[in-house]
Amino acid sequence: MNKPNRKDIIRKEAPLVKDISVLRRKAVELEKEKRLKAAIKEEKDRIEVTLEEKAKELNCMFGLSDLFEQHGNNIEQVLQSVPALLKASWKYPEITCTRVSFDEKEYKSPGFRRSRWKQSSDINVAGKKVGEMEVYYLKKMPNLDEGPFLKEERLLIEEMARRTGKAAERIQTQKQLEVEQDSLRNMNIALREVLVKVQDEKRDIGEAIQANVDKIIMPILHALESEVAPERRKYVSLIKQNLEEIISPFTSKLSKEFMSLTPAEVQICNMIKNGLTTKEIAQLRHISIATVSRHREHIRKKLHIANKNINLPTYLNTFMAEDSQPYARVAYYI
Structure with a gap:
């Protein structure tokens, strides 16, 4: 029996080697496709989370605008609803509690209590701090951009505090203007009364001058004219x-x-x-x-x-x- 030489073995195994090579390429392509799908899913999830957070931010700011539109110049009624707006707008609303302080008054979400995980922003009116917005997580959550909080949440709480301060400043200015208008209106009434009195006095003086001219001076001039x-x-x-x-x-x-x-x-x-x-x-x-x-x-x-x-x-x-x-x-x- 003839022993197969090396060339015969290589020629017979060539198709097998080719199939193995094809399988390896397919395995690599499948792995790439799997990683691509995972990346796409991850990016999709990230976009969905981002959109969800953006929707919360917009709802929060629109909600604040609606409150000022509904309650007009009553800042207290507006602030009573702000803690609920903030609570619903953070990533973990189920473990979130909020508080708004303004002019020595506090407005809190139900079951409020403080914790070590806090995000806050000052409320300023005319450059002076008059209050604060605070958001707390009641338990530890994974670290994100600012401890357990998102950077978008930092921007949101600062914008909410800024808008509240500007609205309060506008209301304060409007009330002051109304007081000044009332004062000016009262001054105008008093001035009109003074002017009427002055006109009455002028009329009395005019009548007295005419009487003196007619009764005293004119008779003397008539007598003088004939002399x-x-x-x-x-x-x-x-x-x-x-x-x-x-x-x-x-x-x-x-x-x-x-x-x-x-x-x-x-x-x-x-x-x-x-x-x-x-x-x-x-x-x-x-x-x-x-x-x-x-x-x-x-x-x-x-x-x-x-x-x-x-x-x-x-x-x-x-x-x-x-x-x-x-x-x-x-x-x-x-």
Whole structure:
């Protein structure tokens, strides 16, 4: 019997070696596929956990916004519901307890007690600490980003505390504004009462001035007018007319209506209204007739009657006749 040589053995075993090689490659591919599936599952689980935590965060912040919308400016009613919001938003709500302190008052979740596993954030109003938000785990849990807590939970509790502080600051400012508005409203009422009283006093003074002019000064001027020389009577008449101006303030009204008039022009208007001629005005003011004439031209322009067929004395008397309430004018003049 012939003994098989090495080449024959290799040729016969070649298919077997090839099959073993194929099986090994398949085993490697299966192992890679198994690891890939495990990695995909792990990544899927991580994403699901992340989405779940994000959903909790959003629910927590939206819940806080809803509370402020429901209760408006009542910060106490808002804070009573915040511990439950926080408890439901942490990774292990079944072993979580929470507390919110604000302005020396505390709001707690049922069965609250402190433990060594704590996460907290200060509540600040206008840069000053007025309270604190606290989250506790009642038993030890696996370490994550901050002890047993997630980094997202750190960001959430800080955001909740920040929003609460800002809302409290807004409410505080609004209440202070309402107090100031009430105070201002009361001051306005008091001021109106004072103004009414001042107007009453002005009216009384005006009536007293008119009575004194009518009863005391006018009779004296009437007697004086009959005693002085005819050429001087014009001056007495002018004094009488100026006294009447205290009761009927022509110059005040004219200056208010035509603010471009100078004081000298206003005085000349008063003389023209009282019937003085250009010559008489020049003598009384110690100026030339030409100067008075220029004043008259300027006055007509400022009264918007230049180049119009309007008599200046008539216009001025008509202007004054539009106001026929002497007592009101006395109050204004004073």
